[in-house]
Amino acid sequence: MARKTGSHSEITGPRIRAAALGLFARYGYAAVSMRQIAAEVGVQAGALYLYTPDKESLLFDLLKSHMDDLIAAWDAEAAGKAPIERLEAFVRFHIRFNLERPDAVFLSYMELRNLGPENFAAIEALRRDYEDRLETILRAGQETGAISAPDTKLATLAIIAMLTGVNTWYREGGRLSRDKVGDIYWDMVRKAVSA
Amino acid sequence: MARKTGSHSEITGPRIRAAALGLFARYGYAAVSMRQIAAEVGVQAGALYLYTPDKESLLFDLLKSHMDDLIAAWDAEAAGKAPIERLEAFVRFHIRFNLERPDAVFLSYMELRNLGPENFAAIEALRRDYEDRLETILRAGQETGAISAPDTKLATLAIIAMLTGVNTWYREGGRLSRDKVGDIYWDMVRKAVSA
DNA sequence: GTCTATAATCTGATAGAC
DNA sequence: GTCTATCAGATTATAGAC
Numbered sequence: 001m002a003r004k005t006g007s008h009s010e011i012t013g014p015r016i017r018a019a020a021l022g023l024f025a026r027y028g029y030a031a032v033s034m035r036q037i038a039a040e041v042g043v044q045a046g047a048l049y050l051y052t053p054d055k056e057s058l059l060f061d062l063l064k065s066h067m068d069d070l071i072a073a074w075d076a077e078a079a080g081k082a083p084i085e086r087l088e089a090f091v092r093f094h095i096r097f098n099l100e101r102p103d104a105v106f107l108s109y110m111e112l113r114n115l116g117p118e119n120f121a122a123i124e125a126l127r128r129d130y131e132d133r134l135e136t137i138l139r140a141g142q143e144t145g146a147i148s149a150p151d152t153k154l155a156t157l158a159i160i161a162m163l164t165g166v167n168t169w170y171r172e173g174g175r176l177s178r179d180k181v182g183d184i185y186w187d188m189v190r191k192a193v194s195a
Numbered sequence: 196m197a198r199k200t201g202s203h204s205e206i207t208g209p210r211i212r213a214a215a216l217g218l219f220a221r222y223g224y225a226a227v228s229m230r231q232i233a234a235e236v237g238v239q240a241g242a243l244y245l246y247t248p249d250k251e252s253l254l255f256d257l258l259k260s261h262m263d264d265l266i267a268a269w270d271a272e273a274a275g276k277a278p279i280e281r282l283e284a285f286v287r288f289h290i291r292f293n294l295e296r297p298d299a300v301f302l303s304y305m306e307l308r309n310l311g312p313e314n315f316a317a318i319e320a321l322r323r324d325y326e327d328r329l330e331t332i333l334r335a336g337q338e339t340g341a342i343s344a345p346d347t348k349l350a351t352l353a354i355i356a357m358l359t360g361v362n363t364w365y366r367e368g369g370r371l372s373r374d375k376v377g378d379i380y381w382d383m384v385r386k387a388v389s390a
Numbered sequence: 391g392t393c394t395a396t397a398a399t400c401t402g403a404t405a406g407a408c
Numbered sequence: 409g410t411c412t413a414t415c416a417g418a419t420t421a422t423a424g425a426c
Contacts, residue, residue: 008409028308031225034402047410049403110305113223150379154371157364158357158383165356176349184345188353192387203391229420242392244421 013051015041017065020058025103029059029111059111060119066104067126073097074133084146086137091189092182094163099178102167109164131156138193148195159189208246210236212260215253220298224254224306254306255314261299262321268292269328279341281332286384287377289358294373297362304359326351333388343390354384 019040023032034055038045052058074093081089098105108127112120135156141147149155166181176184214235218227229250233240247253269288276284293300303322307315330351336342344350361376371379 012409026308028223028225030223031309033400035400043409044411045402046404046412050409055402113221114226150382151371154376154379155383157360158380161360161363162353162357165352165360168356169352176346181349184349185353187345188350188387191389192383194386207391228418230418238391239393240420241394241422245391250420 012041012043012047016048016051017058017062021062021103021107024059024062024111025106029055029107029114056114056116056119059107060115060123062104063108063111063115063123064126066101066108067123067130070097071126071130071133074130078133083137083140084144087141087147087189087193088186090134090137091159091163091186094160095166095182095185096178098164098167099170105164105167131160134159141193145195147193149193155193159192162189207236207238207242211243211246212253212257216257216298216302219254219257219306220301224250224302224309251309251311251314254302255310255318257299258303258306258310258318259321261296261303262318262325265292266321266325266328269325273328278332278335279339282336282342282384282388283381285329285332286354286358286381289355290361290377290380291373293359293362294365300359300362326355329354336388340390342388344388350388354387357384 016037020032020037023036023040034048035045037058038048041048048058052061074090074097077089077093078086108123112123115123135152138147138149138152138155142149142152163185166185170176170178170181211232214232215227218231218235229243230240232253233243236243243253247256269285269292272284272288273281303318307318310318330347333342333344333347333350337344337347358380361380365371365373365376
């Protein structure tokens with residue numbers, strides 16, 4: 001039977017991160033107290049410090065994991081694709097991946113300012129890594145003549161901003177399925193950088 | 196000569212709003228204390244409550260003013276334009292207007308969750324009003340055949356997300372002038388919804 | 391209109407019992 | 409590994425002097 005106290009290190013750690021992710025996304029990092037996180041997990045505040053040295057490290061772990069997952073998932077997806085197919089794959093991947101983890105995406109855009117300089121730089125570097133993957137696709141397409149963009153760096157940022165924007169309005173069970181949203185955005189992106 | 200105390204209601208109010216805008220944008224609404232705002236203005240914390248009933252109202256005033264300014268400025272700009280010119284005008288206007296007030300734009304996207312339900316609904320209604328102005332342009336263009344979008348509502352949201360994204364990377368004195376950024380984004384938007 | 395002082399509460403983090 | 413108790417300081421907002 002369930003014990004009130006005991007050893008749960010393998011499940012408490014993930015539960016703390018899950019609770020922090022949800023609370024930070026809903027109320028904002030600064031507005032959420034360690035006591036609130038502890039209450040959601042069902043432990044006392046002091047117990048959190050067995051799993052994280054401080055509150056900022058908890059935020060950093062969430063943001064770092066998200067960026068690592070994002071890049072690894074895209075690299076796995078791109079590996080099987082011919083270069084010519086990669087732009088469409090990127091559009092559909094980015095929308096799908098982000099819609100599956102709205103809290104983490106929200107945090108990654110909103111709470112960077114709560115990181116210290118080194119942690120901030122680490123996340124920014126990962127974000128640039130991801131952006132570079134899209135820019136590489138656009139440059140390659142421009143060399144074959146399939147793509148025409150007046151500025152590949154700006155096109156990269158414009159496309160990512162446009163795709164990430166889906167998270168601000170998409171609601172499950174709404175007018176459009178995720179696949180249909182992918183179709184519509186792919187149509188707009190394809191035309192935006194067409195030759 | 197300057198007095199240490201006295202009557203300054205006409206200048207203290209705007210200075211409080213300006214200080215709050217800058218601090219909220221830099222550190223986040225929840226992370227900024229009324230004492231910090233008061234210190235920046237040069238008054239004591241208690242004096243702030245002569246100008247705002249509470250902290251949330253201060254945030255709401257900033258967001259409401261921004262949305263009112265945005266809509267009024269666009270309506271004034273659109274008034275002199277033929278329908279066929281309005282999409283390009285909108286693209287250039289949105290980029291220019293947002294780059295002129297990055298703090299207010301940042302707040303409008305990041306701190307909505309700190310508003311109570313009624314205040315939140317009021318800002319959301321204004322945001323929809325603004326979006327509707329772009330969607331009206333797209334619909335009109337589609338009727339004349341100048342524009343082709345698979346879904347005008349999604350095209351509206353995609354364009355606004357793409358344009359607002361400029362604020363996240365644009366730096367004064369960088370590689371590109373504001374006008375040049377407007378040129379490049381207009382090229383992409385024009386093609387994205389081209390027939 | 392601004393000040394000082396204060397109420398009542400919350401904060402992140404630590405120490406030590408079990 | 410989790411608990412309780414605690415430190416030292418912060419928080420929003422108000423009361424009343426000037």
